[in-house]
Amino acid sequence: MSATITRLLLFSFAGIFALCSILVTGLRTSAPQATASTSPSIEDLEWMAGSWQSAPGRVQSEEHWTKPAGGTMFAVSRTLAGGKTVFFEYLRIEARPEGIFYVAMPRGQKATNFKLTNLEGQTAVFENPQHDHPQKISYRKNPDGSLTARIEGDAAGKKQPQTFHFLPMK
Numbered sequence: 001m002s003a004t005i006t007r008l009l010l011f012s013f014a015g016i017f018a019l020c021s022i023l024v025t026g027l028r029t030s031a032p033q034a035t036a037s038t039s040p041s042i043e044d045l046e047w048m049a050g051s052w053q054s055a056p057g058r059v060q061s062e063e064h065w066t067k068p069a070g071g072t073m074f075a076v077s078r079t080l081a082g083g084k085t086v087f088f089e090y091l092r093i094e095a096r097p098e099g100i101f102y103v104a105m106p107r108g109q110k111a112t113n114f115k116l117t118n119l120e121g122q123t124a125v126f127e128n129p130q131h132d133h134p135q136k137i138s139y140r141k142n143p144d145g146s147l148t149a150r151i152e153g154d155a156a157g158k159k160q161p162q163t164f165h166f167l168p169m170k
Helices: 003-035 042-048
Strands: 050-053 059-065 072-081 084-096 099-106 112-120 123-127 136-141 147-152 162-168
Touching: 042 072, 042 084, 042 136, 059 084, 059 162
Parallel strands: none
Antiparallel strands: 050 059, 050 162, 059 072, 072 084, 084 099, 099 112, 112 123, 123 136, 136 147, 147 162
16 A cells, blocks of 8 residues: 555544544533423513403402512402402512422411422413412413413312413503
8 A cells, every 4th residue: 555545544534533523522512401401480481470450340350460580570469349359469479599489478468489380381380289278379371362370279178279360451
């Protein structure tokens, strides 16, 4: 074999080896990014922000949610019946090192925490199995732009689930 052919083969093998090395290294560095699971952030709940009201009727409910900022969202909720406030609640969603939490203070009472257990698209589920009622709170933004909130679960099995349908306030 001539020296020229030998050099040519060595350069070819060196080039192929270098190319394989680059490809393998690239696969190693990109694989963890592709398989790493990402935790939801509070910004993923921005679809809840806004002022919402139930359809006009004998009982009227409304919720007003701020946009996520500084790791929190805040809301107030009230229910009117016969022209009087019959229920109100202070709400917040906050990011903590251990996850995202929905914090409810019905009638301004002691706060109850519900951890975000599922977030798929524009549906969020918060749960606290140790709480008497509710144990599960979910929100869903519907294709028509409305918002559905649902509370369910009772340790004694006596409370019925409640669903609230909200329209954007004008």
